[in-house]
Amino acid sequence: MKKKLLLIDLATLPDEGQPLSGELPAEIFDLPEDDDAKAVGPLEFDLHVQRFGSELLLTGRISAPFEFTCVRTIHPFIQTIEVDPAAISMEITEGEEIDATEAVREEILINLPADPRCENADEPQECEIDPRYLAVDKPAGDTVETRPRAEGDDRWAALDALKNTDSDR
Known part of the structure; x- marks a missing residue:
């Protein structure tokens, strides 16, 4: 199967530009x-x-739906990443055709959220942390176990020793 690409034929591109619409597969x-993100x-x-001279400018709107896992609730959700207005500049090199697929792909990928939350989903959900998983103010009857600290964890001991020597001065 041949991969579908966003090819722009420079030989037939009018001076005033032209509209270009369609879709590329996920x-x-x-x-x-x-x-963490799945198209x-x-x-x-x-x-x-x-x-424009040796530059090709693509302006308009691009979008693609992704499935993410919420960083708060750990639930999957769908969010459409939309870049509107999009402005993509490409240098024109040798040849009659320019492949803009990678440039458009990258524009979507750089707009993926670093910490996806389900409140930003296409169908927003309540984005609250389950209080059973909070370390502070845990209810007494909670059944979720708190992970034990490592035995003999003395990472803070070095700092405590510095603090004690400063107070001796």
Whole structure:
């Protein structure tokens, strides 16, 4: 199967530019299987393409839906990453065709959230941390075990020793 690309034919591109709409398959994102973000739909684009000397400018809107895991609730959710307005500049090199696939792909990927939360989902959810997992103010009858600290953890002892020597002066 031939990979679908966003190819722009410079020979037929009018001086005033032209609109370009369509979609690219989710496979173009090529994210690792264990990545926190998973593309669940195509990258859609509605762009105006215009040449300015040795530069190709793509302006308009691009979007793609992704599945994330909420950093607060640990629940999966779908969020469409939309870049509107998008402005992508590409240098024109030798050749009659420019492949803008990678540039459009990267524009979506750099806009993925660092800490995805389900309150930002396409269908927002209540994004509250389950109080059973909070270390502070845990209810007495809680059944969730607190992870024990390592025996003989003396990482703070060195700092405590410095504090004690400063107070002796």
